[in-house]
Amino acid sequence: MNMSKKTVRDIVKMKGSEKIAMITAYDYITARLVDGAGVDIILVGDSAGMVVHGFESTHPVSMDMMLLHVSSVARAKPRALVVGDMPFLSYETSIEDAVWNAGLMIKSGAEAVKIEGGSEYADVVKAIVRAGIPVMGHIGLNPQRALLIGGYRKRGLSDVERERIIEDARELEKAGAFSIVIEYTAADVAEEVTKEVSVPTICIGSGPYCDGQVLVIHDILGLTPTPPPFAKKYADLSSIIKSCVGKYVEEVKKGLFPSREHYFYSYERKHSSSST
Numbered sequence: 001m002n003m004s005k006k007t008v009r010d011i012v013k014m015k016g017s018e019k020i021a022m023i024t025a026y027d028y029i030t031a032r033l034v035d036g037a038g039v040d041i042i043l044v045g046d047s048a049g050m051v052v053h054g055f056e057s058t059h060p061v062s063m064d065m066m067l068l069h070v071s072s073v074a075r076a077k078p079r080a081l082v083v084g085d086m087p088f089l090s091y092e093t094s095i096e097d098a099v100w101n102a103g104l105m106i107k108s109g110a111e112a113v114k115i116e117g118g119s120e121y122a123d124v125v126k127a128i129v130r131a132g133i134p135v136m137g138h139i140g141l142n143p144q145r146a147l148l149i150g151g152y153r154k155r156g157l158s159d160v161e162r163e164r165i166i167e168d169a170r171e172l173e174k175a176g177a178f179s180i181v182i183e184y185t186a187a188d189v190a191e192e193v194t195k196e197v198s199v200p201t202i203c204i205g206s207g208p209y210c211d212g213q214v215l216v217i218h219d220i221l222g223l224t225p226t227p228p229p230f231a232k233k234y235a236d237l238s239s240i241i242k243s244c245v246g247k248y249v250e251e252v253k254k255g256l257f258p259s260r261e262h263y264f265y266s267y268e269r270k271h272s273s274s275s276t
């Protein structure tokens with residue numbers, strides 16, 4: 001495994017030669033763990049709003065929340081590229097807002113930003129890239145537009161949608177996006193997009209033909225009560241956590257914890273090398 005720091009250039013070069021593995025993380029410890037496991041990209045997703053903060057959608061997520069998550073992940077100094085997700089209303093209101101907020105992501109430790117939307121945000125992508133900030137696009141299902149499109153529904157099933165998604169990808173590439181996430185879109189459409197653009201595509205729920213895959217960490221660890229249908233559960237951490245904490249509660253109630261190695265007496269001070 002190549003252990004050098006992943007850059008945007010490295011990610012672009014992976015198209016056609018090596019699949020890209022991207023996963024979300026929202027804090028220092030998780031970032032260290034997923035980085036140690038060899039991911040290429042850590043996405044500090046606005047999915048934090050749902051899986052960490054318990055909101056029902058990503059709409060309530062603010063820049064302040066995202067900056068806290070981004071800086072926490074960045075302190076892990078991961079080898080993987082750190083991408084900060086631009087939350088709802090951080091880039092839609094004006095080009096100035098978009099560039100400013102993308103800049104705040106970089107100042108907090110992100111090395112690129114992700115923006116939901118296709119050709120309608122090409123000017124925004126262009127302006128952010130002009131400011132020197134790499135942009136990852138996000139097409140197909142855009143959860144931030146769920147109210148407009150009728151919920152979290154499959155994309156690319158009609159000819160109109162298919163053409164729109166392919167056009168969105170072309171426009172994002174032209175605007176300077178270095179990669180494009182394709183969410184919950186028919187696999188054949190994602191395949192066509194992948195062939196159509198020269199930048200890497202990264203699928204979530206859009207089949208095997210993209211240049212990479214991304215999933216939400218809580219979904220693969222079995223921590224999400226209602227994971228999306230396309231997520232694969234690699235572990236059942238919910239059961240493990242419940243069992244560990246249950247044991248702790250039981251031991252506290254029975255007076256079994258703490259045991260002798262977990263506490264000290266004042267008269268041990270003279271003999272302890274760690275006392276000050």
Ligand code: KIV
Pocket residue numbers: 024043044045046047048085181204214216
């Ligand atoms: O916020 C997020 O986690 C995302 C992924 C689902 C791509 O945008």
